[in-house]
Amino acid sequence: MGSTRFCLAVLAFGFFSLTSCVSFTYNEVAVNQPPAHPDANGLEVGTSTLSDCLLALGAPTEVEEDETGDGAILTWSWIREDGWSLRISIPLTRGVTGSFQYADAENMLRHLRLDFDPNWVLREIYGRENLVLPATETGSTGL
């Protein structure tokens, strides 16, 4: 009895495999390096300047004017995503196919946003908790 079930299972497995009815997909995505220069943790609101921040963090991914128009917001963002999905597709009748898909993904979109006043002094930090990653090479200069 047990061997019969095993054979049926193997046959079913082979059938689904050959007809591509079942597929399992695993994905990993990495976009940009996280800013993690040792000086990054030393950035302080009210004292650090744009030059300090560019030296510690490198080039941001985005620069925009803030809501009041008198300052700027710089954003550093990076992605680490991994996930898998299972898809089952079975022909039911002529022209009709039933399918089932399940996906489980962990999308880590991290960002660090710095708000600067008109004199390029750091006014606010958002997302500082994300600065716990390996170091990267960065460069900057400023007045």
Next chain:
Amino acid sequence: MAIRFAALFLCLLPACFLSSTTTNQALDASAIAALRPGSSTAQEVATQLGAPVQVVELGRGSAWLYEHVREKQAGIFLLLVAVNGVDAQADRCWVFFDENNVLTHLGSNLQADQAEYDVPPFGD
């Protein structure tokens, strides 16, 4: 050793693929290093680095973005199972100008070369 052999074997299967996508030209590190905050002008920056991919108005000043992106993708399909890895890294340089179009700050990362073909079971 076994893992390397398995990786090599799998790479030779027709079900493997590699792709590479490049956006814009790579940034010239020496050209960036030649820029001098406080003296370089917007005209000089444009001469050194070319046209920026983005210009942002910031109050009385502005910021220009130079960016080069390298994306590498690798995958394997083995009947039921497919694994896929994507790694996108960038050379990025932001230059900031005051109301007189004089360079005040610049920040750069040159990391596009760090993009790797990374099939999940065999990568980092």
